[in-house]
Amino acid sequence: MTFELSDRVQTVPPSGIRRFFEIAEERDDVISLGVGEPDFATPWAARDAAITSLEQGKTSYTANRGKRALREAIADYVADRFDLGYGADEEIIVTAGASEAVDLAFRAFVDPGDTVAIAQPAYISYEPGVIFAGGDVLPVPTKEEDEFRLTAEALEAAGAADADVLVLCYPNNPTGAIMPAEDLEPVAAFAREHDLTVLSDEIYAELTYDGEHTSIATLPGMRERTIVFNGFSKAHAMTGLRLGYALGPADAIGAMNKIHQYTMLSAPTTAQHAALEALDSCDDDVREMVAQYDRRRQFVLSRFREIGMDVFEAKGAFYCFPEVPEGFTAEEFAEAVLREQGVAVVPGDVFGEGGAGHLRISYATGLEDLRRALDRIEAFVEEHT
Template sequence: MRSFVSERASAIPPSGIRKFFDIAQTMEDVISLGVGEPDFVTPWCVCEAAIYSIEQGSTAYTSNKGTPQLRGAISHYLDARFGTTYDPEEEIIVTCGVSEAADVAIRAVVDPGDEVLVAEPCYVSYIPCVTLAGGTPVPVPCRAEDEFRMAADALAEKITPRTKILIANFPNNPTGGVMGESDWRAIADLLVDHDLLLISDEVYAELTYEGDHFSPARIPEIRDRTITLNGFSKAFAMTGWRIGYLCAPQEITAAALKIHQYVALCAPVMGQVAAYEALRIGNEEKDAMVREYRLRRNLFVDGLNKLGLPCHLPKGAFYAFPSVESTGMSDTEFAEALLREQHVAVVPGSVLGASGAGHVRCAYAVSRDDLKEALSRMGAFIESHK
């Protein structure tokens, strides 16, 4: 019997992050630094608004684009917080998480054979989404010596006549790297010179610890060649609500909306109610979480460096990305042995792109006590392998 699985589906690997998470779930006494999920509960004011809406019978479909109230709130939030302006009626689509926003955005603009540059190391879904859309992913390495920012020279080296799109995620998962205004302006010049589109995933925008997040859509020259992705999972501890959004010029949102309405129809109405409430009154809880992440970052990164695992101080997101080359192990060997021997789960950097080889991703979205215990176990692990 022949295989009915498509070649594109066969070509993409399963998530390397989920692999380690699934193994950790079968073990006892595991400290998981593997999955990028806040350990905080969604603020009660947000939950209460959703519960009340259900009690009032708000359980039906919404507009494919999302409720007008939420799109209006998103438009106001982006303008007030990051200085980017989007028309809530024509330029914003509410999606089922940022993952769907990325998938829809990529499929709306990629034709078979298009080359798509991807800033790497990167979140695991970008390259498979490009492959499924028929495009050719081309990694752009972001280097540790640059604090994992994307350098214009590294980008320029990868551009060919077939290049159409750049996908970038800053603050970055997995490195915590950020891009400032001057970094983006250098990239913007290349986008204009080579007539390229930018897909900018900014889901960690609120988790910026040194200064303010800079959104590239603020640059007038590339505003209309930028698709901005964002959502509520990280900043508001709303991973399970699955609410994200896509912002772009009307021509692109119209194309993306056609895909979204056939794939998902609309995002869950109760999640949209919750997201609206998060933007309306959830800032105090969000800011408290960000302050705690900053404390955890300082504690954990300092501990990693003291253990002899060199790690730059990440300026955003909630990941540390230490090098493990000093142990003599590959990143995969290190992660597998650490989980097996000390019950600490981390993610090998190589599953996040070849540029991540020699590093491991550690999510510090766990309590400070767990971080201290993880450092203790990692220290014992390193000592046992000297």
């Protein structure tokens, strides 16, 4: 027999980067700029805390919402770093990666037929997440001329006034765009005017290289309609430990916790011990990693300009988003540069509307490899243009 797959699963197309894996397999000298996770290992103090917790046999479930001490540490951290005030008891939930938190939110706030507006280009999981929850996706393209920031005009033009939920991710994967406070304000006004629930994925908040990150939830009238997502994967280099969290009003977090308690029970316990230590003692590690990313960012932007590829000044996350030279689609360029030069990059189309004609370049890679990869891209561009 064959399984009868649900319509929801069948609606979601297979991942756009799958075939690139196969091409990459054919060469053994591939340098990858296609990676969406830090090249640093988790700070040693956090790993050491995880090991110690295992030695002490701390391997049972925790409270559904996460260890209380961790929630308190998160409350202090987000208050201190981002001016976000959330109570450890009812307004914070610890999840298996920020990804789980985003999924919980879709399932908690989206009914079949609801419209979820997504500012794009964006992380690839939002759209399938909405579909799995039974909602309809409304892409809201952002533009390079706006530095890939979301504008009220773009929301209006896309018809987001009739949407129920708005998803934002700044600092942005894949563009590296940030949203300073003055750009967030018109978006917040739009959300208030049209009564939108805002899901703000701020997983890259620490990786902001120009000024300080502002959360949309700190703007007037926004806390009551916003869920903020963050976690330990990016700033604390803990991707494989799978630990994130969501912040929001008590009733909203309570609804997400209802799903979480029946599906996940609690986020990985070992990872919670690591995370607590990460918040306790790893500020310097984070600062050092951010300083490294910033140097690489400037290096990569400089090299693309030298090569003659247009690239806007990305100021967040660990991505930049150059335009492919004329005569190529992003997909053609990505495939050819992988086959001919062994450099892996991700075509921007994968990330939705507004991504066409661009490449996502991850600089979460050591400087030596970045240098070699950009030399190869330079050789490729010289040969083909």
